[in-house]
Amino acid sequence: VVISNNTRKSHWPMTSNPPDTSPLPWADALYSIKRHGLSLTNCASEPVQTPGCIQAHGALLVLRMADLTILQASENTAQYLGEKPEDLLGQSAAKVVGARGITRLRVMLQQEPVERSTLYAFTLPARAGVAALDVCVHTTDGFVVVEFEPTGRTGEPKHNDIFSLVKASISRLQTAGSLRDFCQHVAREVRSITSLDRVMVYRFHADQHGEVFAENMREDLPAWLGLHYPEGDIPKPARDIFKRIWIRPLPNAAGPLVEIMPLANPDTGRPLNMTHCALRGASIMYTEYLANMGVAASLTMPILVDGELWGLIACHHYKPTHFSYQVRSACELLAQVTSLQLKAAEHSELLSYQLKLDNVHQQLVRKAASEGDLMALSDSQPSLLDAMDAEGAALFHLDRWWCAGKTPTEVQLDALAAWLDQRPEFDASMRPVFVTDALTRLYPAGAEMASVASGVLAVQISRLRKDLIMWFRPEAIQTVHWAGNPHDKPLVPGPNGQRLSPRGSFALFTESVKQRSRPWSPMEVESALRLQLLIIEMVVSRAERLAEVNLDLTRSNEELDAFAYVASHDLKEPLRGIHRYAHQLLESSQAQDAENRKRVESLMRLTERMDSLLDSLLHFSRVGRTNLEFQAVNLNEVVAEALEMIGVRRAENLCSIDLPRLLPTVLCDRVRVREIFSNLLSNAVKYTGQLCPHIVVGYLEPHEHGAPVLTPVEAGGQTIFYVRDDGIGIARQHFGQVFRMFKRLHGRDEFGGGVGAGLTIVEKLVQRHGGVVWLESNVGAGSTFYFTLPSAQGCSS
């Protein structure tokens, strides 16, 4: 039968703080569950080690070490040993176990490690009216405790060879892959040995709350796997006992209790410490608690890792049963083996998680390196979310957030990142990692995002650029299946009233897990730091490669410079020689015919032309490489200078230069922009059929109406300048060619000659200012050359 709050299947009632003022009810006498158990108001004050009673399925004797005289006896000795307690007290134990038994006891006490460790001694054969008994012995506080339990064997033992059964179980445990798999095996093996209804592996978390981690049960029973229980469900005194004993049998939880006579040891006057007694009477709190859940018998073994209580193997049975010494021994052994193996299983699971994370990290960084950007971390498979067991991940990179999974909003992320930036953790350049499972305790503003980010693990990638990676874990209370929330389940009072329905502390507990996430393991923190290192290495190696490329570029630029320089010098030297000889030839050829004079003159002219070509080439190569000096430049002055350079004065009536409105002041390199204007103006003056060419120099503000039809998109938002002439014009099919180096559309000596480098240099200069140059023209109707310069912000005209 499963009662309504059956999810609270725990073994110990919860505790609240013990009252330490009122005198205990048994203050004037020794405690006995049987006499005082019902007067208890809470279980933390219960003397669980000296309950004064045993369970009724066996009998107990306390002997003086020296002479094995019976000092104390359970009140039920008549039933099991055939003698009333009063007939045994003060007698030799030989009266019960016989001479051979005494001999065996003495041998054990001398030779076996029985101090606080219960060992099977021998079996007392059945006698008239008394069943066969297994006898177990241990010593405590200088006295010998002998426990008698019916063997339960009615003929052949159920398990012929329990140890070969255990051996088989242990070898099956070895095959488990994961930690959970391993625990699942443990539950199955314990159940197969004990035949109990339900076997659970119960795991304690860092905050001592527990979880049903593995389970094996009768098919018709509801599963409790994955349920979590508050810390108080197994109070500290109970947890402490399980660090000292390997097994706790309770074959009939509702069975009667049997008191020890007398309660005080006559030699010392003190109660018997029953920590190591298999028959130790259970707390009424506990037994009623089990009864509440319909559990009739329980068997509990601890799982200890490095001396700490990792968890419990908890078995429930819904009918009273009998645990033979053999079964108990097998379970003890399994619990011990489990404890030893679990450490290895836990380690290997940790290792494989670490390997998985490292593997994902490597993939991520390789991908980021090949795609050239950290964005690859957030928007591809695998992502940052695969790189950590978390619900959300966020990367701040290139001044924005890249998120995966459940994360706070960008506004919240900004605030959190700004706060993190001030944290001392990020000052230590060696370990720039921040980790918490309770963000709001440090960062109260985090309360509004506790549901997604109670836990934060953050590593800094670049302090300068504020690049960082964060992983988030939600508030655990939302992801954990809590067993028996008092707020949505009615209280079911036990037979002794409300006191045994331990609900009071649940609210306290809920408070303690509020805005807390599952903790980050040290391995996860290390793993995050390793990823951070990998990313930094990647960034550094990219920067190094970039620096190498830059160095190569600088080198090849310098080589080009040297080449142009050497070429100009070395080519000009023979050129000068040729010119010189041609010159001399001409001077000394007075007598020769006109034909030859003409040829020599051509030779000289070609030499001069080659000279200007070399000059243009040199100039062009320098235009592309020298640094620009940006300053606020008044373009009206620049145009005036350009006109002066090309020998045109506005006042001269040979041509008219018109500026419809004053030009603005822009941020540019004065000398280069002057060269742009001088080239365009000199072309406008040159390529004309007019006697008096008319030239207009003007500009259009960004977004001003009247932008030319062919304006390229790159010109958007920039000021457009233009030089318009009424010259010969250019056919549309030649628009592209005019900017090509040494491309001339006309004969070499038409329109004043020239090498055809002017517009190429204009284009280069405009491009170096971040602008764009183009033209509109019709043959015979003049040309307009447009170019843009970045809008002069902060410069008044």
Next chain:
Amino acid sequence: MQFMIRARHILVVEDADEDYQTVLESAKHCTAPIDIQRATSGEDCLRLLRDLADRHQALPALVLLDLNTPQNDGREALLLIKQDVRLREIPIVVLSGSANPRDLSFCYANGANAYHVKPVHHALHLLVLQKIFDYWLNNVVSPVEPTYAP
């Protein structure tokens, strides 16, 4: 240090024969004769000058220096002359095929007294040289009173 300068004596550092011939041709057109000595490299030039200084003989009134000479480059010759206390007062006029701003700024920064670009046009070339001779041999006041060749 006491040193002497020979009036109308120049040292021409030039490896190209055609360009040297142009120098001689230009000198011929000058009103007064010019005593021209040639070095074909910067090294050659330094050796000649140091030899004169060692023997306490008069130094040329002008060094006409081509930058791109073989072996010891003209730039290095300029540096070494201007570092030598015995030679650094000799006026040095650079005459180069290069109009590279880097060369210009290098030469002026290291004490060149003038920088001219050799024109390809022969007549212009002759004109440049004549102007140089006229200016540096007739108009300029020398650092010391020049001595005349015996």
